[in-house]
Structure formats: structure tokens, C-alpha cells
Amino acid sequence: MNTESSILTVKDLRIHFDTFEGRAQVLDGCSFRLGKGDTLGLVGETGCGKSITAKAILGLLPVPPTRIVSGEILFHDKNLLSLSEGEWRRIRGSQIAMIFQDPMTYLNPVFSIEKQMVDVIRGHARHRNGSMSRRAAREKAIALLEAAHIANPRSRIREFPHEFSGGMRQRVLIAMALAGDPEILIADEPTTALDVTIQAQILRLIKELVERFHHSVLLISHDLGIVASVCRRIAVMYAGDIVELTTIERIFQSPAHPYTKGLLRAIPDLSTREGKLVGITGSIPDLIDPPKGCRFHPRCPYVMGVCKEVKPVLKEVAEEHQVACFLFGLP
Amino acid sequence: MKQYIVKRLLLIILTLFGLITVIFMVSRVAPGDPARLAAGPDATEEMVEVMRTEFGLDKPLFVQYISYFKGLFRGNLGRSIRTRRFVLDDLIDFFPATFELTVFSLLFAVVVAIPFGVLCAVYRDRFLDHVARVFSVSGMALPMFWLALMLQLFLALRFDFLPLGGRLGMLTDAPTKITHLFLVDSLLAGNWHAFQDALRHIILPAFVLSFPALASIIRVNRAEMLEVLSRDFIISARAHGISKVRIIGQYALKNALIPTMTMVGLRYGWMLGGTILVETVFDWPGIGLYAVQSAVYSDFQPIMGVTLLIGINFMMANLIIDLVYGALDPRVRYE
Amino acid sequence: MNDAWTNLKPIKTSGIWDQWKEEHESLFRDIRLSLYLFSRSPLSVTGMILVGVFFLIALIGPMIVPFPEDATGAVHMSQKLIEPDSRFWFGTDEMGRDIFTRVILGTRISLRIGLIIVCVAMGIGVPLGITAGFVGGWINEVVMRITDIFLSIPGLLLALAIIGALGPGITNSMIALSLVWWPGYVRLVQGKTLSLKEEAFIEAAHSVGAGKARIIFLHILPNCTSPIIVKASMDMGMAILAAAGLGFVGVGAQPPAPEWGAMISAARNYLPNWWWYAVFPGLAIFVTVLGFNLLGDGLRDILDPQSRGYYRE
DSSP states (O other), X not given: OOGGGEEEEEEEEEEEEEETTEEEEEEEEEEEEEEXXXXXXXXXXXXXXXXXXXXXXXXXXXXXXXXXXXXEEEETTEEGGGOOHHHHHHHBTTTEXXXXXXXXXXXXXXXXXXXXXXXXXXXHHHHTTOOOOHHHHHHHHHHHHHHTXXXXXXXXXXXXXXXXXXXXXXXXXXXXXXXXXXXXXXEESTTTTSOHHHHHHHHHHHHHHHHHHOOEEEEEESOHHHHHHHOSEEEEEETTEEEEEEEHHHHHHSXXXXXXXXXXXXXXXXXXXXXXXXXXXXXXXXXXXXXXSSXXXXXXXXXXXXXXXXXXXXXXXXTTEEEOOGGGOOO | OXXXXXXXXXXXXXXXXXXXXXXXXXXXXXXXXXHHHHHXXXXXXXXXXXXXXXXXXXXXXXXXXXXXXXXXXXXXXXXXXXXXXXXXXXHHHHHHHHHHHHHHHHHHHHHHHHHHHHHHHHTTTSHHHHHHHHHHHHHTTSOHHHHHHHXXXXXXXXXXXXXXXXXXXXXXOOOOOSSSOHHHHHHHTTXXXXXXXXXXXXXXXXXXXXXXXXXXXXXXXXXXHHHHHTSHHHHHHHHTTOOHHHIIIIIXXXXXXXXXXXXHHHHHHHHHHHHHHHHHHHTOOSHHHHHHHHHHHTOHHHHHHHHHHHHHXXXXXXXXXXXXXXXXXXXXXXX | OOHHHHTOOOOOOSHHHHHHHHHTHHHHHHHHHHHHHHHHOHHHHHHHHHHHHHHHHHHHHHHHOSOGGGTTTOOXXXXXXXXXXXXXXXXXXXXXXXXHHHHHHHHHHHHHHHHHHHHHHHHHHHHHHHHXXXXXXXXXXXXXXXXXXXXXXXXXXXXXHHHHHHOSSHHHHHHHHXXXXXXXXXXXXXXHHHHHHTSHHHHHHHHTTOOHHHIIIIIIHHHHHHHHHHHHHHHHHHHHHHHHHHHHHTSSSOTXXXXXXXXXXXXXXXXXXXXXXXXXXXXXXXXHHHHHHHHHHHHHHHHOTTOOOOOOO
């Protein structure tokens, strides 16, 4: 992946979060690239910093208590971290759009779907130095709902969020995200709050839309399987760092980082009939006082002396395969 | 929905029945003799007895109770011992003044307090917010009648800024009576002078009456706005590029108004009660003043009439507020 | 049967006092935490100080006033309507009585009024509310309907109507205001009882054979005390305010009693030249009610933080 074709570059992002007990170092030098039409999945446990990364890209983090300590987020060579509020509004939704986790709480309960979508669509039109009439915006909204496979969109658009089922609401959110014809679609755990059967439908929808409209996608999830079904590339995150960055095939064929290996081993197989569930010993580190050196070292079965002192950075070990681990070369 | 309204109206009527009964029962405990009170301190025994029969006070309480209801159905609310007129006529005369005052005060409170509450939430912990916090805490502790007197003292007596009382100046004629609300009537008749005069007269009493409401509504609205602004769908709206003004003024406010409306309804009740105090200070010829004068006199029938009237007023206002909920929050369904 | 169990006795600690302390350890911790949180809020502490001063003045007032004979009845026409000076800190009224003395003595009257109203309202409302909530059924329906009737018109007006039926006077105004305030307690307690009834620990108590009375007194009542205390402290202020209002319009305390509202009513005739007459009693009302409001707010923040509800005042 060369720099010329990447439209989003996250460079060495460091973010701290003030809590009652102290300052949590939630992101500690996170870097990755997203190209045009590229699909990247960000995988990790709860609290590893994936959601914060997504929100940082759209500038949605509340600035105290969050502090962006250092790093850059380049979107077409513009650093998003230095944008003014007015410039942000031109980008949010129309160039980078986000799909959220829980469709019930992320939709305004007192306004109809029509109102919410029309507001969004007309807002985007205004930023593109045009304007759109309410009627035209309504037609576009109906078309978007149709693309998201909502039946009877013309009559359902007048309804309110509580009149839709969970899966339907997520389709509405997806339709809203598409409203601005964005280049990048960020999906933050889009299926976590849904039933398993609905999950599959929504994932299918996302795949179909990506194929149809060629968005670049950043999919965030704690579920490897979900990421595997939609994305071509994957980044594994642990305690605020990306520890492995590669394609889906390689992650299953030849996982490199010990954490990744542990994750894959922990997935129960339909063929295993007996035996204990395999987990990774230990627990995620305290981000206020993280371990020195590699943050995974207290739980790593292959830990070496250097791991406790120096922090490994992502290094290319094969084509389109980067790992942050001293097993693949000492510093 | 229509069924719901009908049900509520029936409930109002039933409650009024109950209210009348309660007050009748309370009056049973009373040791005084209203006929004697009405006749005055120099009355002879004969005059007291005449009073008694004229007002049906010689019959047992239960009979009075029944005959009161019979009268109600015929539109007869009894007679005032003090003014010697039919209570109904007195009420018709005095109610518009109170209605104008309370509605004006309520509108004033809502129009000022809700935006203020929003601003305090948006500019949290800045100077404006602190001022508003102090104001809301003290606003509910300040005695309305004392505030009224202080304002009269400074604005009317010391500095002749605003009039001392009444609805109109002595030299102004009342505008042609269509609604009996001077502000509305004078506008309808194009009588600019009367409008100005009526406005000057209503400002002080309305301000005093709305004072505690201002304090509470600002407080509630601010708290609700802060809570709503922390909710997920606000993040979602920002992520879609919706402007801050729209987010605060529409997306957040509509949600915050729902609990605020409860407070508005409650404060309207206190406003209705407060007319007793405010109308007394400003000589405002409304039913609050009428009720006070009747109570001092132990004049029973007018008090019942006022109770009924204010009861209907208050319960209708609550019904309207409940319907407003339905308009604001689509999750509320009235079958 | 394991003999070890029957012979098991608790290890004796040193003395009864220490045993009691240990049993109530968590209660002490709660109290300490509450006091700490309370002291963090300057407004709450201010409220507490104001209320404390109010009670103090009410108690020792008659002993420290400069002109005790001015309480009622005394007439000194030679010194009527004097501006506040070193002798008469708040000035004198139209009968030559020292207003400072009368305001101080009015504190005692207001305290009496407030306490009686709140206590009577609690005394009627709390038992009714618990009964209605606990027993349920038609008793609950009847009680709640009656409560609704009382709450169907604004409080001040209901009080006025009741006074209209009973006649003016300080006792009657206390009766009237008590009748206005009790429904609020019924609603509060009934709601709390209803929700407590569903809790698991009530069912548990029931299943080990606890009688209804025991459940009510040991389990339900203690859990209601927090919201009741909060409401009571806010109601004290509001009751005093309402009583003063009734005194002002002439149906409450009657002259020459030094009740604040009645004093302001008399003072009306002497504005604007003899302004001090109206200003000081009003300030007294304001400061007192403010104190109770702040105290109530502070108590709510530590005792009952979830109830940001707005109960009938």
C-alpha cells in the first residue's frame, strides 16, 4: 500500500483520557492507512481503543476529558486534527460518514425518519454550495432507504424510530450515512446490538453497498468473523496499539503476533467436542499505568527480556503484513 | 384520542364534585356564624335572622349541599352576602382580569425562561450560568407579595416609572369589550393608547407573578438540556454534519421540553394561587382579590364559585399540557 | 446432626459498647460519608447555617430582644415610625413598637406554624400512603382519588377556600395549610411503598414468616425516611411562605401578633416614606425560606439523588 493511493492516513496517534483516577493512555502511537476502495477492519477487545480511533477521525471526541497528545490524521493530505468547526461540518457525513453501534439510542426519538434524513441531506447539499428543496431531499431519502432494503420506504419514512425494529433502524442509520455520498464509511460495531440473524443481513447489506458505491470502509468490531466477512485487510489492536496489520487471508493462514494467535485459538470450533475453552491468561492492562515496553508482555507466552524494556513498532515481515513484535527482529 | 379527551373531561367533572363535597364537609366544622358575620357588628337579632333565611343558612347543611348542586345545574352559583350580587355575575366580571394576568405571566415566563435555560446549558459554568443559578435558588424563596411591594416602592412610588395598580389609568377608557382582555381588545380596536396603558399596568403584576416560575423553569430546562446534550443521538447528528444551532435549538430542545412541560404545568398552578397575593397588592380586579375579600368576610358561596372556576381552569391546563406531551413525544399514545 | 453447630457461639468482644459500635459500623460509615459530601457543597452548608440560626433565634429570641413588651399590645405613640437607628435597628412601626423585636419574635411564630403544618401533614399523609400502597386494592383507589381531589386546585387557593369556610385566624390557617400539604406525602410514600413492595427483600421477609406490621415498620418505613426528610425540609420553607401569604391578605395571623406576613400587610399603608416597616419582615421571610430550600436541596443530593422529580411543594 503506497502513500499515493491512500486517502486516509493515521500517523502515530496518541490520545489520553482524563479520568477520576488519573490519565489513561488510551492510544499510544496508532498508525494505519486506508486506500480508495480499501476495506480495513479494526479488531480488538473492549477498551483497546478502536472506537476512540474512529471517533477521533471524525472529531467527535469531547476535548476535555480527552486530549489528543500527538499524531496526525491525514485525509487527502489535510490534517483533520487542525480543522475548525466549520471545516469539520463540510467533511462529516459528506466525505467521511459513520454508522453507529446502537440504532435505538443513536436516532432522535422525537423526530420522524423523514425529518432526520431530510435535514442531513439538505445540510450536505448546502455544504456543496448548492441547496436542495425539501421535496427533492425527501425523494433522495426514499431512494436511500430503498437501497438499504427497507420495504415501503415511501410510507415508512414518516414514522418514528420506535416504530422500527432493531435491524430496520440500523438500515436507516446506514441509509443516513450514505446520504452525503461519502468517500469513507466508518462502521463502529454496527451489528453488536442486533440479533445474530439480523447481523448477517446487515453485513450483507454493507458488502453490497460497498460493491455498488465503492466506498472505503473502516469496520470496527470485536468479532473476527464479522470483519472477515466484509474486509480485505485487518488490523489487530491491543491496549491502544496496533499489533498486527495484514490481509484477512494471511491473518488466518499465518498469524504472527502472539496476541493474534491467542485470539484465533480462543475461537471455539464446531469440530471441537471436548476440552476446555482456551483463553489468554491474564487481563488487559491498566491504561493509567501501563506496562513498560510492550503492553502485551505480561501475558505473552514468548516474552523476552527486551520486551519488558522497549516498545516494539510495526515492521513489515512479509508482503502486506506488518507486526509489532521482537520475535521478528530485535530493535 | 377523542375518547381520551372525553374521559379526562368526565374526570374533571367528577373531581369538581369531590372538591365541592370536601369543602362543604370542612365548613361543617366551622364554629362561626356566617349570617351574623354578614349582617355586620351592629345588626339586631332580627336582621341576622333575615340574613339567615335570605341566604338559606337556616337549613341543615345537607339540604344546603343538595340545593347548591341543584343550583349548579341551573347555572346558579348562589349569591354573595358581601356584594349582594349573583356569584355568577361577579365571576363573569372579575375572571377576565385574572385570565389576562395569568396567561400573560405564563407566556412571559415560558418565552424568557426556556431560551435562558438553553443558554445556561450551552454556556455552562460561565458567568451567565452562575447568575441564573443564584436567581433560581432565590426566586422560589422570595415572597411574591413582598417582591410586589418592593417593586411598587422603587418603580412606582419613588421613581414613578410604572403605575401603582389597577388595570388602566384613571383617565383611560376601557376598550370596546369583545374578549374582555384589555390587551387583546385594544389591539383589535386599533386603540393604541389603551393598549399602551394596559401594557404598562400589567407589566409589574405579571412580572411578580411569573417570578417563581421563571426561577424553576430556567432550572429545569437547563438541567434537562445538559442531560439531553450528552445523549448518543446528539453525537450521531454531529457526525452527519448537522449545524450546532439546529442540534441545540431543535434536536436537543424538543427532547428537553418534555420534562420542562411538567414544571410549566406545576408553576401555572402556583401562579393561579399567587393571584391571591398579587391582585391584592396591585388592586387588580380579578377573582383572586374577589376570593380574598370573600374569605375575610366568610362569604361562602363566592368562595365555592371561585374554587370551581379555578379548579376547572387548572385541570383544563393540565389536560392541555398532557396533550402537548403527545405532540412533543411520539412515543406517547392516547387510546 | 453435627454437634459442632449447636455448640457454636460468637466470640465475645470486649463489652457491650464495643459490640454496639461494631453492629452499627456501616451506619456510621454512611453518616460520615453523607456529612463529608454535604460539607463539600457551600450552598447546602449555607442552608444548614441559616436554618440553624432560625431555630436558635426562635428558641432564645424572647430572652434577647431589646423591647420584649413590644411583642403585642404595647403602644408608644411618641416613638412611632422612627427610621432605623442605633436604638431601633429596624425602626419602629405605627404604634411605636420596635420592629427588630417583633421580627425576632415572629421567628418563633413562623417556626411553630411551619412545624405544626409539616408534622400534621406527615402524620396524616405517611400512614395513609403506606397503607394505600401496601394494602392496595380499593383502599388504594379511594385514597388516591381523594388525594387527587385535594391536588386539583392550587394549594394557596384551597387554603383560602378552607379558611373561607372556617373563618380567619392563625389556627384555622394552620389547619387549612395542613390539609393542603398532606396529599403530597401520600403520593410520595404510596409511590415508594408500591415500588418497595416489588423488591426481593420484601418477598424474602415474607417467606420467613414476617408479619405485615413487622415488614412495614422494619423494612418499608426506613426506606421511605430519606425522601420524607428531604420533602419535609423543603416543605417547612414553603409552608412558612404560604402562611405568611395568608397572613398578608388578612386571613392568617391577626394583628397585633408579630407574624411576618401580617406585619407586611400593615406596612403597606406606610409606603414609601416609612419603607423599613415592610422591608425587614420580608427579608426575614426570604432568608428563612431560602435556608430551608438550600438545606432541602443539599439533603436531597446526599440522601436521595435519583429523585430529581418535582413533587408538589
